[in-house]
Amino acid sequence: MPKIVDHDERRAHIITAITKIIARDGFDSVTMRGIANEAGYAHGAIARYFPNKQSLLTAAFLHVFNESHERALACAESSRGLESLRRVIKELLPYQDATNNDARVVLAFWDRAAQDPELEALHHQNLLERRALYRSLLEQAEEDDELSNALDIEEAVNRVTVHAAGWQMVGLFVPESATKESLDASVEALIAGLRQQHHIN
């Protein structure tokens, strides 16, 4: 009887191996042979799922994005409004080395997405999803009267997006500035800037 192959499981296994290689050695160093070795499959078994390097990078990026997005959604559901937003923002910042390795995959993807219309559209879509999450939490905060009256929601969505993207770069290239204390302070300053200032007269 032929061995039954769980294609989803095998695909997931290959993607984990790819993500590890890109994070460790860079996308330019990825070879079909290297992935086959890392994942423990024959070369042909990889090519069956991913016909070329671009499909590998796309899969690795979607893996990193979807995992972080699921974690962010879970954080969002744990509370409401600005408290939820704080938790989501913290979840997406490079607090750990492991997250920094993810940042290498993200940067490799940003670079290629800047040159390739198909990848650019994919990344645009991901960013719209993430922005929709920020927006829904900011709207909750507005309902709960937590936000500064002068605040424009779209401008606030930009602040949060820019903050998350900027720390990916700083975490990688100025790691001495991305301590837990700095990241915490940055999140608190961002949240404080959104919050209604209650004047005591």
Place this chain on the structure above:
Amino acid sequence: MPKIVDHDERRAHIITAITKIIARDGFDSVTMRGIANEAGYAHGAIARYFPNKQSLLTAAFLHVFNESHERALACAESSRGLESLRRVIKELLPYQDATNNDARVVLAFWDRAAQDPELEALHHQNLLERRALYRSLLEQAEEDDELSNALDIEEAVNRVTVHAAGWQMVGLFVPESATKESLDASVEALIAGLRQQHHIN
């Protein structure tokens, strides 16, 4: 008599051609032949200045960085404190399409710098220079009593660095959010967050 070659001029000419190609087609598409065609030189004339692709990317990135850094320094000298900082921040944001093309070169470099210790050290050094500029303007602002008392200068340097890096990414991938109005609002929110709030009692 042999023709006298101005090496600095020729080097600068080649770098301009490279930057244009990377911004337009991506680093992966750069070939020695393509640069020779674009710059109007023989292949050998290029190889004399840049022996390999990495030296090309490094030169293009330093060109983009140094040009923007000189513009930033000029802005810094036009005023003092927070007003200087506002001008510097605006100079470095992706207000124009031309700057967006620079962002493609910057992203290509970030990606490679994330994998290569020599490029990483170079980028780290560039970021330290830029942070030193932000810090000096924040210290001026502190002398002039413009800053919020609770503000930590290093935390403020992080805010400005993260803001600049984050907008490079958003400007490229969510260009519909990077309008002149959004960028202006973002800068004003950043400056307002640093500023001393004068309470009228």
